[in-house]
Amino acid sequence: MSGLVSMEEVERVAELANLDLAEDEKPRMQRDLNAILEYVAQLNQLDTAGIEPMAQVSDLLSHLEGAIGADSGHGALLRADALKASLDRAEVMEEAPDTDGAFFRTPKVIERQWGSN
Amino acid sequence: MGIELTTETLLEKPATIAALREGIASGTLTATELAERYYARIAEHNPLLNVYLSLTKEQALEQAAAVDATAAKGDPLAPLAGIPIGIKDVLVMQGAPSTAGSAILKGYHPPYDATAVKKLTAAGAVLLGKINCDEFAMGSSNENSAYGPVRNPVDTDRVPGGSSGGSAAAVAANLAVATLGTDTGGSIRQPASFCGVVGVLPTYGRVSRYGLIAFASSLDRVGPFAGNVRDAAEILRVIAGGDPSDATSSPRPVEDYAAESDKDVRGLKIGIPEEYFGEGLDPEVRAAVEAGIEKLRGAGCEIKPISLKHTKYAIPVYYLVATAEASANLARFDGVRYGHRSASATNLSSMYRLSREEGFGPEVKRRILLGTYALSAGYYDAYYKKAQQVRRLLAEEFLTAFAGVDAIVTPTAPTAAFKLGEKTDDPLAMYLADIYTVTASLAGICGVTAPCGATSAGLPVGMQVLAPHFGESTAFRVARAVESASE
Numbered sequence: 001m002s003g004l005v006s007m008e009e010v011e012r013v014a015e016l017a018n019l020d021l022a023e024d025e026k027p028r029m030q031r032d033l034n035a036i037l038e039y040v041a042q043l044n045q046l047d048t049a050g051i052e053p054m055a056q057v058s059d060l061l062s063h064l065e066g067a068i069g070a071d072s073g074h075g076a077l078l079r080a081d082a083l084k085a086s087l088d089r090a091e092v093m094e095e096a097p098d099t100d101g102a103f104f105r106t107p108k109v110i111e112r113q114w115g116s117n
Numbered sequence: 118m119g120i121e122l123t124t125e126t127l128l129e130k131p132a133t134i135a136a137l138r139e140g141i142a143s144g145t146l147t148a149t150e151l152a153e154r155y156y157a158r159i160a161e162h163n164p165l166l167n168v169y170l171s172l173t174k175e176q177a178l179e180q181a182a183a184v185d186a187t188a189a190k191g192d193p194l195a196p197l198a199g200i201p202i203g204i205k206d207v208l209v210m211q212g213a214p215s216t217a218g219s220a221i222l223k224g225y226h227p228p229y230d231a232t233a234v235k236k237l238t239a240a241g242a243v244l245l246g247k248i249n250c251d252e253f254a255m256g257s258s259n260e261n262s263a264y265g266p267v268r269n270p271v272d273t274d275r276v277p278g279g280s281s282g283g284s285a286a287a288v289a290a291n292l293a294v295a296t297l298g299t300d301t302g303g304s305i306r307q308p309a310s311f312c313g314v315v316g317v318l319p320t321y322g323r324v325s326r327y328g329l330i331a332f333a334s335s336l337d338r339v340g341p342f343a344g345n346v347r348d349a350a351e352i353l354r355v356i357a358g359g360d361p362s363d364a365t366s367s368p369r370p371v372e373d374y375a376a377e378s379d380k381d382v383r384g385l386k387i388g389i390p391e392e393y394f395g396e397g398l399d400p401e402v403r404a405a406v407e408a409g410i411e412k413l414r415g416a417g418c419e420i421k422p423i424s425l426k427h428t429k430y431a432i433p434v435y436y437l438v439a440t441a442e443a444s445a446n447l448a449r450f451d452g453v454r455y456g457h458r459s460a461s462a463t464n465l466s467s468m469y470r471l472s473r474e475e476g477f478g479p480e481v482k483r484r485i486l487l488g489t490y491a492l493s494a495g496y497y498d499a500y501y502k503k504a505q506q507v508r509r510l511l512a513e514e515f516l517t518a519f520a521g522v523d524a525i526v527t528p529t530a531p532t533a534a535f536k537l538g539e540k541t542d543d544p545l546a547m548y549l550a551d552i553y554t555v556t557a558s559l560a561g562i563c564g565v566t567a568p569c570g571a572t573s574a575g576l577p578v579g580m581q582v583l584a585p586h587f588g589e590s591t592a593f594r595v596a597r598a599v600e601s602a603s604e
Contacts (some may be wrong), residue, residue, distance in 0.1 A: 009490075010486070013486050013489050013490045013493065014486060016489050017444060017486060017489040018448070018451070018470050018473055019473055019474055019477070019482055019485060019486070020467075020470035020471055020473070020474040021474065021482070022474070025479070025482070028479075029482070029483060029486055032483055032544050033483070033487060033490065035544070035545050036436060036487060036544065036545060036548075037487075039433060039545055040433035040436065040437055040500070040504075042429075042430065042433060043430060043433050043503050043504065044503075046427075046430065046507060048503060048507060048510070051506040051509055051510065052506070052509060053502050053505030053506050053508075053509065054508045054509035054512060055335060055505060056335050056365070057321040057322065057365075057512075057560075057561030057586075058322070058365065060509065060512050060513075060516075060560075060561065061561075061586060079361045079364070087228050087229060088228065091228040092228055092454075094226070094228075095225060095226060095228070095454070095456075096453075097452060097453075097455075097456075097457075097458035098458070104454055106453060106465050106468060107462055107463065107464050107465050107467075107468050108464055108465065109464075109465045
């Protein structure tokens with residue numbers, strides 16, 4: 001885990017996260033991120049070579065099923081891959097900031113610059 | 118403040134579900150009267166406590182009238198018929214806005230009900246309204262809500278804990294008989310401890326997460342708050358179970374937790390992990406928890422010292438895993454489909470960035486940034502993968518411990534409720550309020566917190582009872598034993 005987070009890194013991460021931080025927010029975020037990352041650096045005290053990362057609780061239970069006698073009832077519930085009715089479109093669209101009723105409307109994705117190329 | 122209310126009128130223990138059910142069934146009480154009484158109490162105390170963000174009176178009274186009609190005919194009543202319950206605002210529920218405590222979802226009306234909400238309604242519960250919480254359930258004091266903090270009814274200068282602070286305060290002030298909250302790193306257990314009520318962390322997968330506005334999907338749980346252990350057990354029985362809409366929910370049969378909670382604890386082995394009683398634990402909290410442990414010994418439990426030596430790594434692991442998952446989950450708030458869209462946007466990219474900048478509060482941004490950083494190229498292995506590896510060590514350590522004990526007892530939080538504003542400037546100090554709760558979150562095991570005493574200033578102290586995956590019955594039984602020894 002390398003060093004401290006620079007202001008450029010704060011800006012780069014904000015861009016990755018689609019956050020447009022106000023100028024006065026940036027120093028505070030930099031300070032807090034550094035304090036937190038310094039604290040989490042204690043994980044480096046542990047040798048974790050060869051330990052499989054645990055992403056889900058179900059990983060753990062299936063992995064240790066024999067050892068702890070976890071019941072066979074546990075496990076992912078996969079639904080049938082079948083067509084079924086979803087939410088009512090009109091109701092869903094009512095919550096959209098801008099819609100034509102069938103689609104969500106957004107500002108232009110690509111702005112053409114007519115005659116000024 | 119301009120509101121004159123004494124602590125005595127604010128604090129009130131709700132009647133038990135059994136007593137209310139009996140009253141409604143026998144006709145000495147109607148569900149309608151009960152609901153009206155709760156709305157009157159909410160009108161009186163909510164301006165100070167700021168528990169409810171919205172009320173669903175019309176549909177609540179309709180449900181109450183239906184219960185009364187059933188009772189009048191002498192027909193059998195559903196398990197929670199007429200019981201007034203409040204819902205944390207991160208669970209979607211039709212008929213009221215669901216804000217998750219965030220400005221980005223101000224005025225959002227969800228087109229469906231969360232599974233837990235639907236199950237409560239089907240069981241006859243009268244849902245009073247939506248309850249305040251930290252924004253997207255991120256916080257340990259309820260001070261991160263875009264709609265203002267909740268006050269602790271025990272001492273209104275203090276926080277109720279978080280993120281389900283409103284759900285805990287509602288039960289402590291009897292603004293609901295029970296409530297639903299959510300717990301990702303301690304968000305049910307820590308506020309229950311701060312407000313002196315019972316809170317339940319069900320096993321991961323025991324309660325469907327469908328309709329829960331996601332924070333960290335591998336950690337998020339839905340669970341109840343109540344005024345006593347039996348009532349919390351009754352609510353869990355109703356909301357638990359497999360759900361085709363949540364692939365991580367478990368189809369395992371649901372037990373009668375209330376009946377299980379009445380069973381004798383004699384002979385149960387209780388592990389006391391030394392790591393939860395070290396530096397940072399308030400001496401008065403320690404004394405109250407130790408008194409609770411003595412009650413268990415007196416009830417015939419065998420008390421065994423144990424060691425969970427990776428405990429100190431739990432906060433670093435939690436804040437990496439939870440923020441990484443949050444950064445992905447909160448990408449959906451982009452001003453396109455629902456919620457806030459910036460009026461200043463000029464193109465698609467600025468619409469995303471400005472909508473999020475204007476809609477999210479500082480703690481949410483901090484966590485999105487941390488999570489994005491931990492997942493970004495060059496840091497993934499050092500932070501995110503490392504955290505997931507240590508998560509496995511923490512989880513396996515619990516499994517090893519449970520091979521030798523039936524339950525583990527610890528303090529729920531290192532201190533009693535702190536003052537409003539005390540930790541808002543120091544995110545790390547705030548995170549450490551979760552030091553005893555994040556471990557069970559990471560391991561996926563279950564737990565119940567119940568009051569076990571108070572500090573000399575009269576602030577409640579909670580005891581956390583942890584049990585293995587799907588061991589809710591044992592956790593309720595031990596918590597009930599502590600509760601009945603205090604009655």
